[in-house]
Amino acid sequence: MQLLIYNTLKRKKEVFEPLNAPHVGMYVCGPTVYGDAHLGHARSAVTFDLVFRHLQHLGYKVRYIRNITDVGHLENDADEGEDKIGKKARLEQLEPMEVVKHFTDRYEQNMDALNCKHPSIEPTASGHIIEQIEMVKTIFENGYAYESEGSVYFDVEKYNKNYKYGKLSGRKVEELLENTRELAGQDEKKNGFDFALWKKADERHIMRWPSPWSDGFPGWHMECSAMGKKYLGETFDIHGGGMDLLFPHHESEIAQSNAAQGKDAVRYWMHNNMITVNGQKMGKSLNNFITLEEFFTGKHEALQQAYSPMTIRFFLLQAHYRSTLDFSNEALQAAEKGMTKLFAAYSTIDKLSASATSSTDVKKYRDLCYQAINDDFNSPILISHLFDLVKIINQVNDKKASLTAEDISFVKQIFDDFLLDILGMKSENSTDNSQLVNYLMNTILEIRKNAKESKDWATADKIRDELNKLNIQIKDTKDGADWSFK
C-alpha cells in the first residue's frame, strides 16, 4: 500500500517515495520561545508527531528535526523592530538565554504531556550562527545578496530572473511589488519584498554576534535553511510547519536554498491548518489564544472545565490536519467522552470470552485503518474505524456477537498499532492494572454484592457513590458487577 502525502508545492497528493529509503529526513518549524505554547503549537506538534510515528511504524528510519527559534525574529514590520526575545528579557530583567531556557522547558513539558515523541534533534538558532553566516556568504558569492548599511539582503528580483520566486505560495513578484505595503525603514532595501539574511544590531539590541558585515543577528528565514542542510543534507524529504508560515517564511527558505546550492532542498512540503476561535485564527498577534497550560488546568475564562492533554490530542486528531479546526467547549467535551469510550472498549478487549466462530469480519478493519492513515494521514477516518470496532467489542461483551480467540487478539493488535502506536494516544489512568487496586476492588465489590443480596441498598449505593468520587465506575451487569476508571 502506498503512502500519499499532500504536497503544498504541487497542491495535490503524491505518492511518498523517500530519497534514500529506508531513511527519511523531516524538518519541522518549531516554536519561538518567548511565550507559552498554545493550542496552535499543539496542533503542529501533534500533526508531525503523527507523521513521525506513522513513518516509523512503516519501518522508515526517520531523522526528525524540530528547531527552537531562540534568536528572535523582528518584532514589527520594518527592520527597526526589536528582537522579541531581547525585549522580553529586558522586561523581565532576565538574561535572554534565561528566557529561552524557561520557555523551552515549558514547551517540552507540554509536548511530553501531549505524548509527542521527542524529535531526533532539536537544534537552536543561536547554536548555529556560524552555519548561518556561512550560508549567507555562499548566497552572497552566488550574487543573490547585497550588503547595505551592515545588513545583508536577499535580492528577490535578481533571483526571480533565474528561478521562480513564489512557487510555493503562488505569488508573483510583479504582484508583490504592487501590493507590498509601504513600511518604515525599508530604504536600505532595493525592493520592499527583499528580506534580510543578516541584520545589523543597533546599540540597544542585546542578542548579537560578530559577522563579516556587522555585529548583528541572522535574518528571519536563515536558521531553517542552514540547520536543515546541516542535519539532513542538501536535499531532504519532508519539511513541515503551520500554514501561516507558507509565506514569506517557507517561500524564502526555498529561495535561499536555490540561491545557495542551485537546487531545491525540500521534496514534500506539508502544512497544517489553523485552530480557530469563533471562526477566527487563534494566534499571538490576535491575542485570542489559550495556552496549553490553561487547557490542562481549566484556568481561562473561555473554558468551562479543565481538559486533559490526551483530550486535547484526541480533539486535534479527530479533524484532518489540513482543515481548520474550531475550538469550543462543546467540541472538546465531545472529544473527551468519545476518548473515554474508546479506552473503555480497549480495556474490555482483555475481558472478552472467545467463541468457536466469529460473527463479524474484523480482519478487514486493519486494511481500512491503513487505508485511512496512508491517505495523507487521515486520522478522523482512522478513528471512525476504531469506533466501529468499539461497537463490535461491546457487542461481544454483551454476548450479542462473537469472536474467536484469534480475532480478539487481532482486534487488540489493531488498537495497539493504531490507537497507541500511530495516533499516539495513551490511557490516562496510570494505575489501571495495578494488582493491589484490582485486589481491593474485588474485595469492595464482594461486600457490595452481599449488601445487595440482603437488600441493603443504602450500603450498596454508598459504595458506588464513594467510588464514583474517585473516578471509579461500577457497572452492574447480568453476570455481576464490573468496574473501570472513568
Added chain:
RNA sequence: GGUACCGUGGCCGAGUGGCUAGGCUCUGGUCUGCAAAACCAGCUACAGCGGUUCGAAUCCGCUCGGUACCUCCA
C-alpha cells in the same frame, strides 16, 4: 486590492459522481432494586440559484456568506 481556501444534520467533523462516515447531544426501548455503562431503534444533512449527467453534497457557472496569507505568527 491581490492570491488561495471554505460553507455538510442540534453541535463537532469525514467524504468528491450512484452504496448508513464517525463522535457528541436528543428521543424511545432492552438490561438494572434504582442508576451508570453497554446494546437496539429513531432523528438522514450537504449555503442559494442555474447548468452538465441516466444520476451531484461531490463536476461547471453565478450569487451570498466566511476565513487565511500578502507584517512576527503553529
